[in-house]
Amino acid sequence: MLVLASHGALAQATGEASLPEWDRLSPQQRELLVAPIRERWNARPEHRQHMLDRARDLQRMTPEQRRDARQGVKRWRHMTPEQRAGMRALYGRMRSLDEAGRRELRERWRAMTPEQRRAWVRENAPPPRDEDR
Template structure:
């Protein structure tokens, strides 16, 4: 199960920071009814737009060395079909629900499998499922999660 969660994080980890500040200020109404109440971008007030944009602007300004990566992520996100975007959102949500140890494992597996072909990833998934807990711990010892939590 750890691997299934981890591999579904592949797209999600490529899209950090998708959670927006507006979520912190959302009312307690069910999400579906809130979505129906919220207007299109053009109808948002200047204050609402600022609330949505400011976290990205702050990251952009605070991390000039990350700007190229951030721009590339935005281009990839825009090119994703809606189903892939939804899988990524769900992956982000699952990752946010993990405890620190599960996140460490997810980052290690992601870093090791990110450049694999789909066939190689599938083989890794099968191999991982066959490993004993001790074998998994040994694999994680040999393939530690990258520093900084980014998967690179």
Template sequence: MKLHSFVFAAMVALCAPAFAEPQSAPAKPTLGTWDSLTPAQRETLIAPMRARWDDNPSTRGEMMARSQHWASMTPAERKMAQRGMHRWEKLNPMQRAEAKQLYLRMKTMSPEARSALRDQWHSMSAEQRAAWLKANPPQ
């Protein structure tokens, strides 16, 4: 997953005791623009990023570059990137290692070779993929 500027929504759920008479559900607060948020709401959103920034000085340059890249993306590109991040999260460690190795190898290929390999990869069995990865380490 690439770090991108994330917006985290904070909500407080209030539950009435089970024995209370049913009342109409309270209206959910609508959150306006950044400028309309309270300082506490802003802090709630920013705190996780602040912690990552402070805890990882060696990755600050990468974090900034990713943030700038995210800001330059179109909405369609962002949606595609989010789908990729969600797919990555669902992979087990072995699948992630294979995906990384395949990515690094494909990065050095021409677009035509990448397309051909992608088609070939989808038709391979797990054993064939493992053999290909072993025979084609990243360069």
């Protein structure tokens, strides 16, 4: 996911408490925001389309949806590989269900023991990925 420096980080780095619109940022402030993205863009050409897609997705989101997306990224980063595999399997299955089916699967998932979840993931695992994003 394309993530920019937080307001707090930029304010701290630039010594400003309140920050202006993009057009009023100094060249140094703009570079501070853009540099991490440029590094990822150059280092991972195979992920460029994904980065563009996520940036477009973020533009269409409400502020609340963006906040939720950032929280999801934080949770993902703290998951073990086993937990990530479980979430991929669960998400993949949820996408194929209607709302009632998703609700039922969420309830079943919450009621499962860790061993039952592992078995469910083995039975419903999506194809393996080269690496986590």
